[in-house]
Amino acid sequence: MKTVVLLSDARNPVSGRAQLSRLEAQAIGLAAELDESPQGLHVGPGEEGVSAGLGHGLCGLDVIEAPEGEDPLPALAAFLATSLKSDEPPALVLCGRRGEGGLDTGLVPYLLAEALGLPILADAVALRPGEASDTLVVDQAMAKGARRRVTIRLPAIVTVHPLAPPPLPFAFGRMRRGEIRRHAADVSEVPVDVDAGERPHRARPKLMRTAGTASGGANLHVGPDPEEAARLILAYLEDNGIRRYGQG
Amino acid sequence: MTAAAFLPWLIVAMIIVAAIQIGRRVMLWRQGRPAAVDWIAGLKALPRRYLVDVHHVVDRDRSASRMHVPTAGGLVLASGLLVLGLIPALAASHLYWALVALSFMVMTAGVVLETQRRYPRALPRLSLGRWQRLPVYLGVFAVCGLLTTVLAALGNPLPVLSLLLFFPTAAAGLALAATTATGPMRHALAGATHLVAHPRPQRFDPEAAKGEATGLRPLDLDAEKLGTETPADFAWNRLLAFDACVQCGRCEAACPAFAAGQPLSPKHLIADLAAASGGGHARAYAGQPYPNERATGGAAGAHTAIVSPEGLVHPDTLWSCTTCRACVEECPMMIEHVDAIVDLRRFQTLERGAVPMKAEEPLAHYRGCDEPNGRPLFERTDFAAGLSLPRIVEKGEAEVLLWLGQAAYDLRGQRTLKALIQTLNAAGVDFAVLGGQERDCGDLARRLGDEATFQRLARANVETLSRYRFGRILTADPHALHVIRNEYPAFGGAYKVVHHTAFLAELVESGRLAPASLAGRTITYHDPCYLGRYNGEVEAPRALLDALGLERREMARSGKRSMCCGGGGGAPSADVPGDTRIPDIRMGQVKETGAKTVAVACPQCTAMLEGVTGERPEVKDVAELLWEAIEAGRRKPAGAAAARELEPA
Ligand code: SF4
Ligand code: SF4
Numbered sequence: 001m002k003t004v005v006l007l008s009d010a011r012n013p014v015s016g017r018a019q020l021s022r023l024e025a026q027a028i029g030l031a032a033e034l035d036e037s038p039q040g041l042h043v044g045p046g047e048e049g050v051s052a053g054l055g056h057g058l059c060g061l062d063v064i065e066a067p068e069g070e071d072p073l074p075a076l077a078a079f080l081a082t083s084l085k086s087d088e089p090p091a092l093v094l095c096g097r098r099g100e101g102g103l104d105t106g107l108v109p110y111l112l113a114e115a116l117g118l119p120i121l122a123d124a125v126a127l128r129p130g131e132a133s134d135t136l137v138v139d140q141a142m143a144k145g146a147r148r149r150v151t152i153r154l155p156a157i158v159t160v161h162p163l164a165p166p167p168l169p170f171a172f173g174r175m176r177r178g179e180i181r182r183h184a185a186d187v188s189e190v191p192v193d194v195d196a197g198e199r200p201h202r203a204r205p206k207l208m209r210t211a212g213t214a215s216g217g218a219n220l221h222v223g224p225d226p227e228e229a230a231r232l233i234l235a236y237l238e239d240n241g242i243r244r245y246g247q248g
Numbered sequence: 249m250t251a252a253a254f255l256p257w258l259i260v261a262m263i264i265v266a267a268i269q270i271g272r273r274v275m276l277w278r279q280g281r282p283a284a285v286d287w288i289a290g291l292k293a294l295p296r297r298y299l300v301d302v303h304h305v306v307d308r309d310r311s312a313s314r315m316h317v318p319t320a321g322g323l324v325l326a327s328g329l330l331v332l333g334l335i336p337a338l339a340a341s342h343l344y345w346a347l348v349a350l351s352f353m354v355m356t357a358g359v360v361l362e363t364q365r366r367y368p369r370a371l372p373r374l375s376l377g378r379w380q381r382l383p384v385y386l387g388v389f390a391v392c393g394l395l396t397t398v399l400a401a402l403g404n405p406l407p408v409l410s411l412l413l414f415f416p417t418a419a420a421g422l423a424l425a426a427t428t429a430t431g432p433m434r435h436a437l438a439g440a441t442h443l444v445a446h447p448r449p450q451r452f453d454p455e456a457a458k459g460e461a462t463g464l465r466p467l468d469l470d471a472e473k474l475g476t477e478t479p480a481d482f483a484w485n486r487l488l489a490f491d492a493c494v495q496c497g498r499c500e501a502a503c504p505a506f507a508a509g510q511p512l513s514p515k516h517l518i519a520d521l522a523a524a525s526g527g528g529h530a531r532a533y534a535g536q537p538y539p540n541e542r543a544t545g546g547a548a549g550a551h552t553a554i555v556s557p558e559g560l561v562h563p564d565t566l567w568s569c570t571t572c573r574a575c576v577e578e579c580p581m582m583i584e585h586v587d588a589i590v591d592l593r594r595f596q597t598l599e600r601g602a603v604p605m606k607a608e609e610p611l612a613h614y615r616g617c618d619e620p621n622g623r624p625l626f627e628r629t630d631f632a633a634g635l636s637l638p639r640i641v642e643k644g645e646a647e648v649l650l651w652l653g654q655a656a657y658d659l660r661g662q663r664t665l666k667a668l669i670q671t672l673n674a675a676g677v678d679f680a681v682l683g684g685q686e687r688d689c690g691d692l693a694r695r696l697g698d699e700a701t702f703q704r705l706a707r708a709n710v711e712t713l714s715r716y717r718f719g720r721i722l723t724a725d726p727h728a729l730h731v732i733r734n735e736y737p738a739f740g741g742a743y744k745v746v747h748h749t750a751f752l753a754e755l756v757e758s759g760r761l762a763p764a765s766l767a768g769r770t771i772t773y774h775d776p777c778y779l780g781r782y783n784g785e786v787e788a789p790r791a792l793l794d795a796l797g798l799e800r801r802e803m804a805r806s807g808k809r810s811m812c813c814g815g816g817g818g819a820p821s822a823d824v825p826g827d828t829r830i831p832d833i834r835m836g837q838v839k840e841t842g843a844k845t846v847a848v849a850c851p852q853c854t855a856m857l858e859g860v861t862g863e864r865p866e867v868k869d870v871a872e873l874l875w876e877a878i879e880a881g882r883r884k885p886a887g888a889a890a891a892r893e894l895e896p897a
Contacts (some may be wrong), residue, residue, distance in 0.1 A: 014624045015617035052615070055601070126269040170615070171601030173474045196734055 001091040001129060001136075001154070003035040004083075005058065006076065006108075007042040008099035018049025023096035025056045025162040025167035030127050031094050032057040032168060039090075041079065047180055047186035054178030055170040061180045070124040073108055077115040084116065084155065085201040090129075092136060093118070099160075103235075113157045121152055123161035149193040206239050251410035252345060252400030255393070256333035262330075262425040269429035272493060278524050279550045282485030283447060292443035292660060297443045297582075305580045309498065312580075315361035319386060320436075322355025324395060344797065345401035352394035359387045361666050367803065373497025375516070377534025382432045388420035408552060412881040439493035439581050445485045448584060458784030461732030462573065464590055467699040475594030479525035480550045486588060490522035495535055499575030500584065504812040504834075505568040505819070509827025511538040512568035514575035514585045520560045520590060524548045535832055538565060540826065555592050566592055567604050568824045571695050571817030572777040578809055592695030598738045607696055607821040612616050614701045618687040618708070623657050626684035631662040635669050639683040645717035646680035648672075648751075653725035654688060655851035660858055664851065667875035668724055668748055675760045676877055680723065685712050691727040694735070696818040703739065706731075710741035724748040724871060726778035726815070726850045734781070749789035749849045749870050756795050756874070763877030765797035772801045772843040772865075772875075774834065774857065775810035778849035784808065789849050789870050796877045801841040811837065815852035830855040838865055 017203035032037035037059035042050045045068045047061060054061055063164050064075045098106030105200040113120035126139040130151050140148045140207055141161040152158075221232060297451050307313040327394040330347045338344045363383045392413045399410045427433040446452070450459035467474060500506050501516040505789060508515045519533050528546065542565070545558035555561045568588060575585045596602040603611060610620035618625065629637055629652070640646055650672070655661025669840055672679050690705035709732075713721075721743050733745035755761045773789055780786045793800050805811045814820070814830025835857060838846045845866045848854050857867045 014619075017616065019616050055721040109551070110389070152830060169601030169603060170612065171599055172469075173599035174601065176469075 003031040004090045006095040010100035020052040026055040026164045027094040039101045054174030120157040251414040265425035266428045280487045283483035285445040319358030323856040326351035349397040355390040375495040375535040392417040412555045435494045442492040461784045473597040476591040498578040502574040504830045507537040510568035567822035570819040572812035597697030604822040638680045638682035645676040649718040651723035661851040664869040668871040689728040706739040720744040726776040753788040753792040764881035767797035770843040771798040813853040813856040815856040832861040835860040
């Protein structure tokens with residue numbers, strides 16, 4: 001299954017040098033189990049740092065050149081949209097949870113999913129192909145060490161959780177042999193809502209956690225219809241002051 | 249025609265058989281990579297290399313040199329003379345036969361001595377099997393040859409007996425010749441050729457500094473394959489070296505990993521590497537197995553991976569080595585085990601990423617922030633807050649550049665460095681440090697096979713150093729010393745590097761320091777491998793300790809034949825389990841001397857020996873002892889009172 005791993009612009013917390021984020025290295029490890037030649041994708045001024053992904057198991061790396069500090073989202077979306085339309089479209093796009101450069105929002109996977117119209121699933125710790133074709137079985141990490149197994153239809157975007165298996169060890173020779181393809185940014189194609197919007201900070205009450213993921217109790221509704229479910233959730237959020245009506 | 253008259257033809261036949269057998273081996277060597285060999289210089293140097301260098305090592309085990317000189321000498325002499333016997337005039341001379349008989353007699357004497365080493369029970373480090381049968385062949389050849397030639401010298405009074413004696417001579421002689429391909433006699437020609445075409449000719453040069461022959465060679469990072477995977481990836485003269493091994497087991501007896509029950513025996517490894525290049529047949533190894541041997545598939549061949557679960561050598565064997573060079577120091581055949589081990593590690597690390605799990609972390613830190621412990625470079629001088637520690641950026645130049653190394657991040661190492669810095673200040677030395685510009689020297693990365701990281705760090709450090717003016721680099725870390733002194737020149741940085749023990753000894757000798765006497769304390773000195781064996785510096789630290797008036801006791805293994813603390817070559821990172829720990833063994837040897845303190849001169853040794861639990865002698869760096877003496881001298885007029893024996897902590 002053709003897999004693309006998104007590589008962010010991570011910095012070593014000690015030296016400040018560009019490096020491969022560990023979570024993305026773990027993502028590469030998961031990708032290597034599904035795809036014989038997993039590919040990487042990075043938007044930035046160069047491949048410094050992310051080229052280590054080749055040493056951790058990627059076979060090729062696409063680098064879309066963009067000036068330092070530029071929002072990578074339009075270029076990512078355009079590139080992936082083109083490859084999704086190609087003869088051999090990627091079935092799976094893996095990414096970390098957020099960049100490690102310091103000013104990262106963690107929103108890229110979600111905005112990307114929205115722009116490409118792909119489903120997104122967070123916090124995978126294990127992946128394997130589903131029984132039906134074009135499906136993927138994902139073990140998702142939940143709070144308090146719980147796991148949930150989800151089957152999703154491909155293509156999809158999946159983010160990886162730090163509890164995924166450790167990355168494949170780094171091999172310099174593999175990095176040297178990996179292919180790096182450089183592209184100029186082409187952002188014309190896909191409209192992306194980059195403006196996630198800024199709102200002033202507003203203190204929100206803490207949610208009292210009653211139980212773990214398998215919580216039940218008074219608020220458990222089994223199999224409500226979607227309209228009803230949405231109404232119940234909104235009502236809950238408003239009752240607790242988490243969302244004020246009309247303010248989003 | 250007497251039976252003796254056939255002897256010259258027997259020798260000719262033996263030479264032909266041996267030539268064919270050796271030819272088969274030569275074909276195998278030719279599968280290796282090419283290597284630059286100065287044949288003329290090598291041939292010229294051969295007699296000296298054999299008679300001086302080899303003999304010097306062989307002679308450490310007197311029983312070996314006493315048996316080898318007559319056996320080999322007698323064999324060569326008798327064979328040489330017998331070939332001359334093809335000249336009819338000589339063959340008719342009784343005196344000639346008497347001479348030949350004499351050579352056989354010498355050989356017989358040698359074989360008797362050899363037999364005593366092996367029967368009734370061989371020394372444990374020796375191999376059995378074909379090696380145990382070797383004296384039998386040699387003995388039959390020598391004794392029957394002797395009798396045949398004695399009879400010839402007497403005018404052949406008993407022709408039937410001579411004929412009867414000739415046959416066993418011939419059989420044993422041909423059997424000996426036949427073992428030149430895969431058996432014991434292979435060592436003779438392979439050993440001689442190895443001396444001529446040795447991959448490190450500098451080690452035979454008495455003028456050259458020891459370190460020149462011990463530094464690792466840079467790897468071409470643009471090569472198609474990085475490091476050694478199969479026998480064919482070794483240079484041909486390395487394959488030749490493996491064939492020279494006589495399985496004497498001296499390396500094994502000296503190997504700390506073997507002693508600690510880790511699955512490594514340098515002798516077994518060399519035998520495996522020799523068997524690997526032959527390929528196709530199971531190894532016939534009759535020495536002690538690797539301790540706690542890990543099972544392997546045993547597949548061999550010139551193009552078969554050596555280190556793999558299916559191959560001949562288990563990865564744990566490779567990662568147990570501390571690169572202490574004790575094996576190289578002890579090897580009478582001048583084999584370079586450490587080079588082979590590092591070459592094999594380079595492939596595992598660079599091409600397969602197959603480093604031991606725990607060793608991955610320091611390598612990852614190296615890539616991320618140039619320090620194996622993952623600490624920021626600018627924190628390197630934090631420990632010296634309150635001490636006067638000038639930075640070279642501020643001064644621009646200094647007489648001495650102090651290389652702090654990794655010890656600066658370690659609480660125990662910091663104590664040593666503080667003592668050293670205080671001593672330098674007390675002596676008024678003009679020194680400075682690189683501070684936040686000092687990156688790790690890359691020793692650990694290189695020994696773990698990560699040549700790419702090492703070369704990057706070496707270049708970066710050379711670039712940094714080129715910005716400043718200084719006379720010498722001073723360091724308390726023998727690993728940094730070795731790397732900067734002997735391995736950085738390949739990257740364009742040639743520096744005078746001095747170890748703190750030598751530097752401090754200089755200061756004391758020239759009277760710039762006035763330490764009080766610490767007399768009354770017993771001490772023993774543990775030589776760091778990278779200072780003693782790698783760089784031949786064993787005297788300065790002792791001179792310094794003696795100058796402090798300490799009562800110095802030597803351990804059985806000291807100087808260039810010292811035993812490793814277990815801390816080198818990334819072995820603590822690889823952490824291959826054994827039966828005991830190497831530092832525990834070494835500390836046991838310290839205790840045997842009865843000394844209350846063990847003086848060390850390396851932060852690794854300090855850490856390893858400090859890690860020994862239970863009641864044990866105190867571990868003190870030479871610099872700490874000196875500083876203690878200086879402080880004592882300040883409190884009282886120099887030499888007024890003897891210091892008290894300190895109780896171990
Ligand atoms: S490698 Fe050297 S020391 Fe070791 S067994 Fe062979 S000849 Fe002896
Ligand atoms: S270098 Fe030391 S640890 Fe390694 S094989 Fe030789 S003796 Fe053993």
